[in-house]
Amino acid sequence: MNRIVTLDEFIIRRQKDFPFASGELTGLLRDIGVAAKIVNREVNKAGLLNILGVADSQNSTGDVVQKLDLYANDKLIECLKNSGECCGVASEECEELIAIPPVDDKPSKYVVVFDPLDGSSNIDVNVSVGTIFGIYRRVSDPAGPCAIEDFLQPGNQLVAAGYVLYGTSTLLVYTTGRGVNGFTLDPTIGEFCLSHQNIQIPARGNYYSVNQGYYLKFDLEMRRYIDHCSDMNLMLRYIGSMVSDIHRILFQGGIFLYPNTRKYPQGKLRLVYECNPLSFIVEQAGGKAMTCQLERVLDLEVNHLHQRATIAMGSPDMVDEMKEFVQRYSATPIFGKR
Ligand code: P6P
Numbered sequence: 001m002n003r004i005v006t007l008d009e010f011i012i013r014r015q016k017d018f019p020f021a022s023g024e025l026t027g028l029l030r031d032i033g034v035a036a037k038i039v040n041r042e043v044n045k046a047g048l049l050n051i052l053g054v055a056d057s058q059n060s061t062g063d064v065v066q067k068l069d070l071y072a073n074d075k076l077i078e079c080l081k082n083s084g085e086c087c088g089v090a091s092e093e094c095e096e097l098i099a100i101p102p103v104d105d106k107p108s109k110y111v112v113v114f115d116p117l118d119g120s121s122n123i124d125v126n127v128s129v130g131t132i133f134g135i136y137r138r139v140s141d142p143a144g145p146c147a148i149e150d151f152l153q154p155g156n157q158l159v160a161a162g163y164v165l166y167g168t169s170t171l172l173v174y175t176t177g178r179g180v181n182g183f184t185l186d187p188t189i190g191e192f193c194l195s196h197q198n199i200q201i202p203a204r205g206n207y208y209s210v211n212q213g214y215y216l217k218f219d220l221e222m223r224r225y226i227d228h229c230s231d232m233n234l235m236l237r238y239i240g241s242m243v244s245d246i247h248r249i250l251f252q253g254g255i256f257l258y259p260n261t262r263k264y265p266q267g268k269l270r271l272v273y274e275c276n277p278l279s280f281i282v283e284q285a286g287g288k289a290m291t292c293q294l295e296r297v298l299d300l301e302v303n304h305l306h307q308r309a310t311i312a313m314g315s316p317d318m319v320d321e322m323k324e325f326v327q328r329y330s331a332t333p334i335f336g337k338r
Contacts (some may be wrong), residue, residue, distance in 0.1 A: 007033050007172060007183045007192035011155050017178055024085045025135070029174065030082035032112075032133055033192055036164040039117070039131060039187060040070045043166040061092070061270070061306050068123050069093055072116035072131065081256055084171070086112050087138055088146030089233060090274055090305050097305065099145040107142050107161035109148045109169070112160065113273045116242055119241025128167035130243025131170075134277035135160040151305060155276030155298035163243045163278065173199070173247070175284040180250070201287040204317040205253020207237045209245045215302065217261040225322050226257070240328050242269065246278050248312070250285055255314035255322060259292040267310035270300060275309045289313035294323055 008030055015026045073093040080086045084103030092115040098101070102108060114133040123127055137159055140147035158259070160173025170185040173194050183198030208229040215223060219260075239245050246258050258269050269275050279289030279297040288299040292310035300309060312322050 004191075006193040007194075010120045010162065010181065010183070010194055011132075014176065014178070018116055019268045022255075023211050025159065025176070028080075028083055028085040028110055028135060029162075029176075031079045032076075032162070033172060035076045035079035036131060036170070037190065038075045038191075040164070040166055040170045041116070042071055042075075042144060043068060043117075043123075043129065045249075047319065052174075056122070067111060068129075069117045069120045074135075076114055076116050076131070084108060086110050088150060089114065090272060092118075092270060092306070095246070095306075097148060097151055098147065102122030108159065109137055109142070111138050111146050112136075112332035113151060115270070115273045118243050118274060119239070122239070122241050127239060128165060128244045129241055130166060130247075132243060132274055132277050133162055133165040134158050135275065136279070146154055151272065152302040154300060154302055155271075158280045158298075161280040163247070163281070165247050167244065167247075171195070171247070173250070173281065175281050177280075177284065180281055180285045181244060192247060199250055199285045201250050201285040202315055204315045205249065206234055207248070207252060208234045208257070208318075209236070209238050209254060209314075210257040211232035211238055212236060213241070214259075216259050217263070218259045219292075220258065220331065221326045222259040224329045225325035226252070228321070228325060229255075242274055242278065246282065249314045250282070250287075252316040253318075255318040257292070257322075258311045266306060266308040268308060269311055271297070271300060271307045271309040272305055275311050276300075276302075279311075280305065286316065287314055288316045288319035288337060290319060290323070292326065294326055316317075 011026050011029050056267045073091055081100050085108050087100045087108045088097055090113045100148040112135050116130050117129050119129040136153050138150045140150050160176045165171045171182050180199040183192035184195035186193050260267050275297050282289050290312050
């Protein structure tokens with residue numbers, strides 16, 4: 001039987017991969033793991049405790065907020081505040097960034113962006129949801145509090161990114177830019193244990209993932225590509241929880257699409273705390289992540305915290321195929337886009 005490798009042990013072992021690492025990133029990743037365990041405990045009990053149902057608040061982008069969203073948001077912020085390794089956070093649930101004062105006057109190098117409970121509209125019907133996070137090195141004056149420019153860095157500056165999937169089992173998947181590894185929570189010992197080492201996405205898969213209900217609202221090139229997927233007898237799988245859909249694609253291959261529509265001309269999904277962290281993971285697993293206008297997601301300029309983006313991400317061969325359809329059918333010529 002293979003020896004159990006816990007998340008903590010794995011992170012500490014990998015710290016030596018970073019010559020200048022002084023332990024802060026290690027501490028930060030471990031604290032996110034603690035927050036994930038706390039959120040997991042409540043997500044699993046949601047049906048029993050009075051934290052189901054829709055809170056009366058709306059989040060910064062007008063989505064109706066489920067109580068579990070708020071709980072997950074508060075727990076993540078609390079853990080990151082206590083970590084002493086993070087000088088600020090930006091959350092889907094908060095309009096503005098939250099500066100975190102130093103602990104024991106020790107300045108911290110990192111900021112964290114997160115969607116505390118992505119896909120939360122599925123909670124009431126017991127469909128899997130997830131937490132998404134990304135970690136940047138701060139760029140503002142280390143002598144002062146964090147600043148907005150710390151959070152408006154392009155995704156190609158991410159130091160680490162990951163997600164927690166609260167599904168049939170609870171998994172934490174993360175990358176620090178040297179491959180992608182997955183850890184399954186063993187509730188009998190309360191530890192995330194290494195279960196999926198060096199995840200590599202298949203070059204192509206049998207699934208495509210898009211909200212087919214919006215088909216007629218997509219641009220011609222996207223409809224042509226979706227028709228092609230159907231003509232190739234690919235199967236449509238769409239959970240409505242991005243973490244769940246991307247997790248399936250990481251293991252079984254496929255492509256996830258959220259193109260622009262009239263309702264969301266810039267796309268629906270948020271760049272900072274959904275698209276960038278998951279794109280970093282997909283690329284590190286050998287996949288590709290582009291906008292439906294063929295820009296590399298991680299290179300996109302970030303102009304505000306809740307900026308939206310179109311997205312096509314997953315198996316490299318399938319994203320390449322999507323690119324061909326966009327170039328062939330796009331009404332506005334898209335040349336030179338790599
Ligand atoms: P639609 C959940 O609200 C989310 O942000 C992603 O997790 C998911 O992929 C998408 O929105 C679902 O959006 O418009 O298909 O319901």
